[in-house]
Amino acid sequence: MQYESWLGDPLIDAATKEELAGISSQENEIADRFYRNLEFGTGGLRGVIGAGTNRMNVYTVGKATQGFANWLLSQGASPSVVIAHDSRRMSPEFSLDAALVLAGNGIKTYLFRSLRSTPQLSYAVRALSASGGIVVTASHNPPEYNGYKAYGADGCQLIPEDAEQVIAAIARIDSLGDVKRISREEAEAQGLLVWLDEKADREYVETVVGESLNRELLQGELGEKFSIVFTPLHGTGNVPVREALKGAGFRNVHIVPEQEQPDGNFSTVKSPNPEEREAFTLAIELAKKVGADIIIGTDPDADRMGAVVKNNEGEYEVLSGNQSGAIMVYYKLSLLKERGLLPDNGVVVKTIVTSEMGADIAKSFGVEVENTLTGFKYIGEKMTSYEQTGERSFLFGYEESYGYLNGTYARDKDAIVASLLICEAAAYYSSQGKTLYDVLLELYAEYGSYLEGLESRTLKGIDGVAQIGAIMNDWRSNPPAEIGGVKVTEVLDYSKGLDGLRPENVLKYRRADGSWFCLRPSGTEPKIKVYFAVKQDSPESAKSALQTLKEAVMSRVDGVQ
Numbered sequence: 001m002q003y004e005s006w007l008g009d010p011l012i013d014a015a016t017k018e019e020l021a022g023i024s025s026q027e028n029e030i031a032d033r034f035y036r037n038l039e040f041g042t043g044g045l046r047g048v049i050g051a052g053t054n055r056m057n058v059y060t061v062g063k064a065t066q067g068f069a070n071w072l073l074s075q076g077a078s079p080s081v082v083i084a085h086d087s088r089r090m091s092p093e094f095s096l097d098a099a100l101v102l103a104g105n106g107i108k109t110y111l112f113r114s115l116r117s118t119p120q121l122s123y124a125v126r127a128l129s130a131s132g133g134i135v136v137t138a139s140h141n142p143p144e145y146n147g148y149k150a151y152g153a154d155g156c157q158l159i160p161e162d163a164e165q166v167i168a169a170i171a172r173i174d175s176l177g178d179v180k181r182i183s184r185e186e187a188e189a190q191g192l193l194v195w196l197d198e199k200a201d202r203e204y205v206e207t208v209v210g211e212s213l214n215r216e217l218l219q220g221e222l223g224e225k226f227s228i229v230f231t232p233l234h235g236t237g238n239v240p241v242r243e244a245l246k247g248a249g250f251r252n253v254h255i256v257p258e259q260e261q262p263d264g265n266f267s268t269v270k271s272p273n274p275e276e277r278e279a280f281t282l283a284i285e286l287a288k289k290v291g292a293d294i295i296i297g298t299d300p301d302a303d304r305m306g307a308v309v310k311n312n313e314g315e316y317e318v319l320s321g322n323q324s325g326a327i328m329v330y331y332k333l334s335l336l337k338e339r340g341l342l343p344d345n346g347v348v349v350k351t352i353v354t355s356e357m358g359a360d361i362a363k364s365f366g367v368e369v370e371n372t373l374t375g376f377k378y379i380g381e382k383m384t385s386y387e388q389t390g391e392r393s394f395l396f397g398y399e400e401s402y403g404y405l406n407g408t409y410a411r412d413k414d415a416i417v418a419s420l421l422i423c424e425a426a427a428y429y430s431s432q433g434k435t436l437y438d439v440l441l442e443l444y445a446e447y448g449s450y451l452e453g454l455e456s457r458t459l460k461g462i463d464g465v466a467q468i469g470a471i472m473n474d475w476r477s478n479p480p481a482e483i484g485g486v487k488v489t490e491v492l493d494y495s496k497g498l499d500g501l502r503p504e505n506v507l508k509y510r511r512a513d514g515s516w517f518c519l520r521p522s523g524t525e526p527k528i529k530v531y532f533a534v535k536q537d538s539p540e541s542a543k544s545a546l547q548t549l550k551e552a553v554m555s556r557v558d559g560v561q
Contacts, residue, residue: 002034002053011176012059019051032461040064040170042163043375043523046138046147049090056090056146058097062179065098065134067170068150069105069180071162072131074169079131080108082196084121086137086301087235087262088146091115095136096184098148103187104180110194115262117236117302119405119414120204122155122380124196126409127203129153137301140273141525143265156380156411160502205240208417209247211407213335214424217431218249226427229292230419231256231283233272234263237298240416248420250427254290256283266300274299274306275402277318284308284316294426294436298415303376304402305415307422309436317437322355322452324422325398327436329358330443331425332396332406333365342367347392349379352494352501352508353518353531354400357450361443367395373494373504374520376403380411400452400531444539451542453532455554460526468521468528471560475507475519484552487512515545517553530557 006012007020023029033052038045038060045064047056072079083099085091092114099109110128118135125133133151141147150158150166158166173179187193209215218226228245230253232238238260245253258268259282266272269279274297283295287308295308295316307324311317319327329348336342348362351374359369370392372378379397386392387408398404403413406421426436434442444450459467479491492498494506508518515534522529532549536542 003030006051009176016051016057016059035462040067040163040167041523042160042377043157044147044149046141046145046525048144049146056094056148058093059176061094061097061136061148062101062181063173063176064148064170065101066105066173066179067166068132068134069102069107070169070172071166072107073105075131078108080110080128082110082121082124082128082130082133084112084116084118084124084133084135086118086135087115087264088136088138088300089143089264090146091136091264094146094148095134097181098134098136099193100181100184100187101179103190103192104182106192108192108194109187110196112196112200115236116201117240117414117416118149119303119410119412119416120201120240122151122410122412122414123204123207124200125151125153125155126411127200135301139301140271140275140299140304142271151411154380154384154411156384157375157377159377159381201240205243205247205416207407207409208240208244208414208420211417212248212420212424213332214428215248217428218424222427222431223249224251226250226252226423226430227290227292228253228423229256229283229287229290229295230254231259231280231295231297232302233259233269233274233279233297233299234261234266235272235298235300235302236262237302237415237419238262240302241296241298241419244416244420245423248424250423254286254292256286258282272300274304275321280306280308280316280318287316293430294423296419296423298419299402302415303413305404305418305422306402307436309426311437319436319440320452321398321400321402322357322450323440324402324418325350325400325404326355326358326361326443326450327425327439328398328404328406328418328421329396330361330439331421331428333362333367336395337365343393343395345391345393346395347386348395349382349397351375351378351399352506353520354398355450355452355533356535357443357447358398360447364447368392371499371501373501374399374506375523376405376413377411379405383408383411400454441539448535449537449539449542450533450535451539451546452534453546453550455530455532455550455557456522456527457557458525458527464526467560471528471557472505472507472519472521474560475556479509480556483509483511483517484548486515513545515549517549519557528557530554
């Protein structure tokens with residue numbers, strides 16, 4: 001049994017063994033910690049921090065890194081890797097340990113001295129011409145989690161074909177003794193561990209600021225007058241977001257003091273997730289005091305950005321990822337067209353579960369739209385393809401889960417550039433006497449009232465995996481002829497590799513009224529996610545239609561045993 005094996009393994013440290021001894025009478029806990037090896041999926045590792053093969057610890061991280069190292073060495077001579085980490089518990093330890101394993105394999109590693117954002121890692125891999133990258137983060141998961149994401153030479157998270165090769169390399173590691181490590185002193189002396197300095201930070205921020213579309217507008221009174229409240233939610237966004245806003249000309253930025261400093265326990269929020277209104281409670285309080293025009297928040301590794309704006313009643317309202325994305329698409333494309341800079345081969349890229357609103361806006365400007373599977377790595381893969389072929393000019397990429405990228409300097413979603421772009425859009429429309437909420441209503445009037453929703457069911461452990469499988473099987477084997485009183489006109493089973501996309505366990509149902517819903521097991525969390533989208537003549541009718549659709553679908557999802 002793996003539990004006893006770890007207790008007796010001389011390579012396991014005393015503190016880990018003490019933790020394991022403390023659960024000796026808890027059979028279910030032991031089973032959950034050891035029933036499998038923590039899976040290195042297409043997104044890397046993600047799990048609860050603790051001792052065991054199904055937990056995030058230096059042993060699971062070390063084994064994953066050894067597999068990654070073996071794969072890198074098989075790709076060519078003299079590979080190099082950049083590593084960054086967020087503010088979570090054990091993130092510095094995991095990132096340094098990964099660096100020492102890479103060094104033990106003769107691989108040069110560039111390591112930031114303290115927390116840095118995920119998009120900066122993606123940028124650094126490209127800027128340093130590295131062979132790959134690692135980010136130690138669990139994004140916006142609860143504080144008991146941590147994770148590990150691996151990147152390729154283009155700065156993009158590993159695509160499935162490469163991830164599968166890394167997974168196979170990890171599987172070939174028989175024991176902890178196969179993981180090669182050297183000490184920090186040895187790694188530094190041999191030039192295999194290089195610490196990155198402020199020059200790397202400066203170049204990244206300058207690159208982000210270079211994506212501004214309206215810097216000249218902010219140099220005068222507007223840059224001083226326009227008021228922003230920003231919360232980094234205890235994560236990595238604090239410094240780079242502030243520096244980027246300052247570089248673009250914003251001079252009236254207020255930081256939520258209780259959430260400014262890194263805190264792996266995320267002590268002021270239930271979840272450090274800018275998708276949830278609760279995460280903005282303190283920011284809204286501060287915004288009311290200072291009369292802020294906009295509120296922005298970034299998640300712990302600063303790849304997701306949420307925005308809050310005033311509605312027509314003067315109350316602060318959290319924009320959805322789809323709404324923010326549509327506004328930024330419209331802002332950028334309208335300015336480019338006005339200036340005669342819209343390329344003939346421009347393209348906006350989004351995922352299959354993202355609203356069609358941004359797509360319809362892009363098409364109205366004569367811009368192509370491409371869809372990818374869920375996960376920003378697929379958007380990044382498209383970008384690299386465009387770069388190689390010259391077939392398309394990438395203009396903007398986004399997904400409904402608050403991930404956006406403006407610019408081609410990185411291959412992952414970037415909350416820093418998104419913060420800059422949405423604040424700039426808000427300031428630009430403010431100079432015309434409009435809020436972003438006004439702009440959203442104008443877009444609804446022109447393109448239709450789109451509204452989307454998401455329901456998740458967290459199903460943990462062995463039983464949860466089986467339950468998620470049962471739900472997908474129920475819907476796949478018995479597709480509904482109608483749902484919520486509206487006929488289902490099309491069933492899209494992406495496990496069959498539709499529209500030139502890789503096969504993935506996703507089901508999407510289109511209805512006669514133009515609405516759709518989609519079932520998708522999460523690739524990084526013990527969840528099944530159900531996405532909903534409607535389009536109506538007014539925001540009010542859209543809300544009603546969305547609620548009816550949600551109730552009809554979720555009653556069946558929750559009824560599966």
